[in-house]
Amino acid sequence: MNAWIKAIHEYCTDHSSPPPDTLYQLERETHLKTLAPQMLSGPLQGRFLAMLSRILQPKAILEVGTFTGYGAHCLAEGLADQGVLHTIEGNPETVFIIRKHLQAAQLEDKVQLHQGDAKAIIPTIEGAFDLVFLDGNKREYDHYFDLLADRIRPGGLILADNVLWSGKVVSGEQDQDTRMIDAFNKRVLADERFTNLILPLRDGLMIAQRH
Numbered sequence: 001m002n003a004w005i006k007a008i009h010e011y012c013t014d015h016s017s018p019p020p021d022t023l024y025q026l027e028r029e030t031h032l033k034t035l036a037p038q039m040l041s042g043p044l045q046g047r048f049l050a051m052l053s054r055i056l057q058p059k060a061i062l063e064v065g066t067f068t069g070y071g072a073h074c075l076a077e078g079l080a081d082q083g084v085l086h087t088i089e090g091n092p093e094t095v096f097i098i099r100k101h102l103q104a105a106q107l108e109d110k111v112q113l114h115q116g117d118a119k120a121i122i123p124t125i126e127g128a129f130d131l132v133f134l135d136g137n138k139r140e141y142d143h144y145f146d147l148l149a150d151r152i153r154p155g156g157l158i159l160a161d162n163v164l165w166s167g168k169v170v171s172g173e174q175d176q177d178t179r180m181i182d183a184f185n186k187r188v189l190a191d192e193r194f195t196n197l198i199l200p201l202r203d204g205l206m207i208a209q210r211h
């Protein structure tokens with residue numbers, strides 16, 4: 001992030017309603033105990049996820065890529081009564097942090113953690129979704145989209161994180177990750193089942209609404 005963008009990001013964070021204390025604790029433990037804490041959604045994007053979820057009041061949410069659970073906590077804030085959030089994580093090393101903080105936030109009944117490869121697990125979770133958050137392996141976004149596009153209720157949303165890939169989608173980078181993310185963005189734009197919007201929030205957040 002260059003200095004100007006960083007300053008804007010900090011200003012927006014400082015002038016937005018803060019996350020609940022449970023999320024400060026989760027963020028802190030993630031920084032202390034994981035090797036790539038920058039992977040978590042963080043306060044500004046997290047508050048955006050929470051607000052979107054509260055507006056939508058989803059009955060069923062799916063998150064692909066839990067990491068330590070920050071995004072899951074934020075999205076769960078807007079769940080309808082009796083609503084459920086499914087979240088899938090392939091790395092067993094963060095499971096103790098996920099479970100500890102779900103318990104601390106009293107979210108164990110609302111959030112179902114699935115451990116394993118999302119590509120195999122998605123087809124085993126039944127039902128349609130009001131809100132899906134793609135935040136797993138960026139090279140697999142196409143695959144997740146194939147599995148999920150027709151399982152979004154009309155009016156429901158697919159969110160996809162990191163779709164600007166540190167700005168590489170506009171800087172002429174030709175590495176495989178950048179090409180795959182750029183192709184994903186173009187593919188969703190061309191998909192007539194969805195209307196989409198890319199927000200330059202943090203590393204780029206795509207919102208695609210199912211017709």
Ligand SMILES: C[S@@+](CC[C@H](N)C(=O)[O-])C[C@H]1O[C@@H](n2cnc3c(N)ncnc32)[C@H](O)[C@@H]1O
Nearest residue numbers: 040041065067070071090091117118135136137
């Ligand atoms: C960017 S982090 C997720 C951050 C989290 N969504 C948040 O908002 O704080 C991406 C996570 O996806 C997981 N992941 C990547 N590919 C996966 C796959 N195929 N199945 C399940 N999890 C996967 C990684 O292990 C990592 O923990």
